[in-house]
Amino acid sequence: MSQTIRIQLERYRPEEDSEPWQQTVEVPYHRDTSVLDALNYIKDHVDPSLSYRWSCRMAICGSCGVMINDEPRLGCKTFLREYLDAGELRVRAMDNFPIERDLIADIGGLVGHIESVDPFLIVDAERPLSEGENLQTPLQLERYEAFSECINCGLCYAACPQFGRNPQFLGPAAITLAQRYNLDSRDDGTPRRLAYLNAEEGVWSCTFVGYCSEVCPKAVDPAAAINQGKVSSTLDFVQRRAVDPVSTEDG
Amino acid sequence: MAEPYVKRQPAGWWLKNPAYRRYMLREATALPLFAYTLLLITGVYRLSQGEEAFTQWLVMLRSPWCVTLHVVALAAALLHAWTWLQLVPKILVVHTNRLRVSGTLIKRVHQLGALLGSVGLVVLAWLFLAQGGS
Numbered sequence: 001m002s003q004t005i006r007i008q009l010e011r012y013r014p015e016e017d018s019e020p021w022q023q024t025v026e027v028p029y030h031r032d033t034s035v036l037d038a039l040n041y042i043k044d045h046v047d048p049s050l051s052y053r054w055s056c057r058m059a060i061c062g063s064c065g066v067m068i069n070d071e072p073r074l075g076c077k078t079f080l081r082e083y084l085d086a087g088e089l090r091v092r093a094m095d096n097f098p099i100e101r102d103l104i105a106d107i108g109g110l111v112g113h114i115e116s117v118d119p120f121l122i123v124d125a126e127r128p129l130s131e132g133e134n135l136q137t138p139l140q141l142e143r144y145e146a147f148s149e150c151i152n153c154g155l156c157y158a159a160c161p162q163f164g165r166n167p168q169f170l171g172p173a174a175i176t177l178a179q180r181y182n183l184d185s186r187d188d189g190t191p192r193r194l195a196y197l198n199a200e201e202g203v204w205s206c207t208f209v210g211y212c213s214e215v216c217p218k219a220v221d222p223a224a225a226i227n228q229g230k231v232s233s234t235l236d237f238v239q240r241r242a243v244d245p246v247s248t249e250d251g
Numbered sequence: 252m253a254e255p256y257v258k259r260q261p262a263g264w265w266l267k268n269p270a271y272r273r274y275m276l277r278e279a280t281a282l283p284l285f286a287y288t289l290l291l292i293t294g295v296y297r298l299s300q301g302e303e304a305f306t307q308w309l310v311m312l313r314s315p316w317c318v319t320l321h322v323v324a325l326a327a328a329l330l331h332a333w334t335w336l337q338l339v340p341k342i343l344v345v346h347t348n349r350l351r352v353s354g355t356l357i358k359r360v361h362q363l364g365a366l367l368g369s370v371g372l373v374v375l376a377w378l379f380l381a382q383g384g385s
Contacts, residue, residue, distance in 0.1 A: 070267050137348065139351060142351070143346050165260055211271065227338075
C-alpha cells in the first residue's frame with residue numbers, strides 16, 4: 001500500500017458553501033482498492049466531514065453512484081487501478097440531480113418517477129387462492145427479466161441529457177420498470193401505464209442517446225426498454241384511432 | 252434550512268464525453284441530408300422552368316462544392332444507416348410465447364435488406380442511364 005493516487009473530490013456543504021469546491025487528497029491504493037474503499041479511507045484518515053452514500057459494497061444496493069472522471073459509476077464496482085494511467089480521479093455527485101451534500105445527490109425526482117409508474121402487478125380479475133400459483137413459462141420470464149434487474153442506483157439518470165434538460169421526463173429507470181410490468185404475462189396494467197408513457201414526459205422525450213445502457217451496472221439496457229415502449233405507444237395510438245377516430249384527434 | 256445545490260446543464264454538455272459526441276454526430280447526419288434534399292427539390296423546380304434551366308442545374312452539380320456536398324451527404328447517410336442497423340435489435344423484438352428470434356438474426360436480415368436495396372438502386376440507376384444514353 002505504499003503507492004498513492006490523487007483523488008479530486010467535489011465538496012458541497014449546504015450550511016457553509018454557496019457553491020461546490022474541489023478538495024484534493026492522496027490515497028494509498030492496492031490492486032483491489034475500489035473508489036468506495038478510497039472514500040472510506042478519506043473519511044477515516046483524512047477528512048471525517050466527507051459525506052457520501054454506501055451500503056452493500058457489492059453492486060446490489062445501488063447507493064454509491066457518483067461521477068468518476070465524468071462517467072456515472074458505482075463507487076464499489078470501480079477500482080483505482082483502472083485510473084493509474086490517468087493519474088488522477090475526479091469524483092463528484094451524480095450529474096443531473098441537485099447536490100444534497102458533497103457526493104450525495106438528491107434522487108427524490110427519480111424515486112418520485114419510479115413511484116408514479118404503477119410498478120406492481122395489476123390484474124383485471126383477482127385470482128382466488130384455490131387456483132394455485134400464477135404460473136409463467138421460462139420464455140415468458142425471459143421477455144422482461146433483464147428489465148427487472150434494476151437496482152435504482154440512478155446512474156442512467158446521471159447519464160441522460162434529456163433528464164438533465166427536463167427533470168419532468170420519467171427517465172430510463174422508471175420507464176424500464178413500467179415496461180418490466182407491461183411485458184409480464186401476469187399483468188393487465190398496460191392501458192393504465194400507457195397513459196403516462198404516451199405523454200410528452202414519457203417515452204417520447206427519449207432521443208435514444210443510449211448512454212444510459214452503457215453505464216448501467218446491471219446490464220438492464222434501459223434504452224431498449226424505452227424504445228420498445230415507443231413501439232407500444234405507437235401501436236396503442238393506431239389501435240385507439242382505429243376504434244375511435246374522434247377522441248384520439250387531440251392526443 | 253440550506254437548499255441542495257442545483258447545477259444547470261451547460262450548453263457544451265456533449266463535448267466532454269465520447270458517448271455524447273457520437274450521439275451528436277449521429278443526430279448531425281440530418282443536416283447534410285437536409286441540404287441534399289434541398290438540392291434535389293431545386294432540381295425539380297429547375298426542371299419545371301424548362302430544358303435550359305435544368306441543364307444549368309446539371310452543370311452546377313459538377314461544381315466542386317456540389318461534389319463535396321454529395322460526398323458528405325453519402326457519408327452521413329451511410330453513418331446514419333449503420334447506427335440505425337445497430338439499434339434495430341434493441342427496438343424490434345420478436346418474442347412471443349412460442350417464438351423467439353435472436354437480435355443478431357434481426358440485425359442481419361436488416362443489413363441484408365439494406366445491402367440489396369442499395370445494390371438494387373444502383374443497378375436500376377445504371378439501367379436507366381444506359382437506356383437514356385442509347
